[in-house]
Amino acid sequence: MDPRLVPEAENRLAAFNDERASIVDQVSRRVIDAHVSQAKLSTEHSLEYVLNEVAFSEMRRLEGGGRQTKQFLRWHDLAHKLGSMSEFEKHRELSSIVRFHAQDIAGNFNPKVYRFAKDVLPPALSFLLNPISGFREGVKALGSMAAQIRIEGELEAVRACCSRGTLVLTPTHSSNLDSIVLGFALQRSLLPPVTYGAGKNLFSNSFMSYFMHNLGAYRVDRRLGFSLYKEVLKEYSTVLLERGYHSLFFPGGTRARSNMVETKLKLGLLGTTATAMVNSLKAGDSKRRIYVVPVTINYRLVLEAETLIEDYLAETGKARYIIEDDEFSRLGKIFEFARKTLAHEGAAVVRFGRPLDPCGNEVDDAGESMDAQGRRVAPDGYVRDCEAEVTSDAQRDSVYTRMLGHKLAAAYHRDTLLMSTHLVARAALEVARARTGIRDILRLMRLSESALALPLSELCEAVDKLRAVILANPAHGIVQDSLVPMSARSIVDQAIHFFSTYHTKQTLYRSGEHVRIGSMKLLYYYQNRTAHIQYGKERAQ
């Protein structure tokens, strides 16, 4: 279907700047009021306790920079003063902290920047991404973005949901390019731009920061560990959803270091969907729905693969939660990646899954929730008590959010597109394991890479077998269309070709009738996309 026949969805973000002050105010008031009323109920929730946690958390974070810095002393002073402060002073301090962070988190939406990004950037980037250097061919390639970033899945249902409620896009997260690729996909699908929380570190790349900051992204400072900050962040997200701003969360939290399809999801921001639904219903707005859309962003090659897998293997994932020196921080590297890999057809595929309601029920093409048997069901029933009143119940909603998380994880597996690089990497690892008798990846890595020569015939056989296993079970994922009729030999050739286009080390390369492993780490990284699929020996064990 020609997407141009579909009317473009309303860009709710266009009105963001007019509402920004009132959003920040509403967020602040809710967080402050909640704390003040809780403090009245029990000493355990006293303002002193809340402020103390902020002060100590900040002192711990800042002490590395010296104990005499202005910032450190500000919290040090607060911690010392707390015991002698009046309730009025504590209230004022709490208000000032909450309002400061609400302001800091709130994004901005500049319609001029959006128009530029929407109308000028895609053709310009299309030109940049095209590997053909001739100007004429470059001009011809303008508007050929469709061939480069493919969009698949339940687009009709997503559009229907968009017209009657607030969308929460929840994609898998492999690369910092995800939000940009998804941005293009939304624009091409005539879906509106979305707001999202981006790590404050991403704003350090001034080029990206300019766009992110002016296209509705809000800033999430992952260094801040105190719970008051998380409350402000969640409330900000809740208020945006209630006001109808389509949003984007990465439930995996951070980029998947291992490249495995995410199963352990962070439910914090996801939980704001249920809270926003309850708040809207309590405010009498029963028509506006909230829809959670699973999205998989699939790359044949990943820009930051080398750094991410190193990080994963070094088991420093946690310590280096914020990587500031990876491929994404170098603009030249991004363009190199774009020209060499994204320029090829189907190199990045965005796949929209069936939208869900905040309790995890799938919705039909008209945006109505359905039970597991496909019968329509009104979502408000789930948050009504025995007297049919809509009630706030954080414990209840946390269980719904957990259910939603399970549904999302299943959707990620189901909707993951498996490309030649993933299939061949997995097959190669299986052959290497069978030939050496070593299953443990760390032991395999210690073997000399040149010693691992895999007979092409065995590799092709393994590719055939893996493809058959995936095709037989839709829960495993989707084999990319073009690979279904291809011979295993052609799939191997294609993967080896793509592996040679970008990474500094060749993951796999041909050597006569053998295929050699050039980088076991990268091989492991790409095979991990299929790690949830167990078959053959692994299953028997």
Next chain:
Amino acid sequence: MSARAETVGIVGAGPFGLSLAALLGRAGRDVLLWSRSEEVVADVSAGRLSQRMPELQMPLCVGAVSDVHEFARRVRFIVVAVGSESVRRRMHALGEAVDGSHIAVHAIGAFSAPHDHRVSTVISEETAILRTGVIAGPSMPADLAAGRATSLLCASAFDEVTQECRRLIGVPQIMRLYRSRDIVGAELASALSGAYTIAVGLADGLGVGIGIRSVLITRAASEMARLGQAAGAETKTFFGLAGLGNLLVRSSVQDEHASPSYRLGLAIAQGEEFTGENEGARAAHAGHRMARALGVKLPVLETISRILNGELAVSEAAERILLTVTEEE
């Protein structure tokens, strides 16, 4: 409160459903049974003695309907007390009428046939109900019918479900309900205790004596707990009412009231071949499969499963069980 909020809906007019209805009715609670049998509906509605449990006098505040839509309209809180072999079918029928506002707890101490799923997942797969729970423990229908003091565990991930359960089916001095969030553990414990009941029946049939019998029961609780822990449940659940409590009651009642699983164990000890359907036997196979998938070693359960499959002779099995229970703590 509204009548809907105060009425307990019961699906299934078997011994447990009818006994619970009578107990709650006597405590002055409004109860509505949903049964497909017009005969049961007529008997209960008229306050006549139930033909299924002639000794049971049904109080007037217990009603019954055969129309599922009327049932769903009049109740919010539902107790599911049907057989494990028919639960999926009955829940599918219930699913035509209920919506997201309903709450359902089940009292089925077995996995659902034929695929051995936990019953709470069957409820959510077949109906729009997401707020589910389980009531489990050593409450025999005869105790409920006679109004003898008893206790059950109510487990649900939702605190609201356990609160409603305690409010609506807790009866001071008679029915005490403990609560837990470990629904996975409670369902596994309740179903698996059926499997171990076969082992106790077998041991009794072989006349092993009270000492080894006690060791066997203790080992059974320990095995269940290991499997439960691997499946994400809390170990303490298996040593509580749903696990050890259920196993003790199922393997203690003898003569004509003995549980089918206990009787099966006795029959095997007497050399009879197992054919047909038994909830404990299904739980033994399902538990054994689950243990293999999770990499947990459960010698007693494996032995029961292999006897039932005809892979082990009773004499050999008895020796294995005795060796196992005396070998390791």
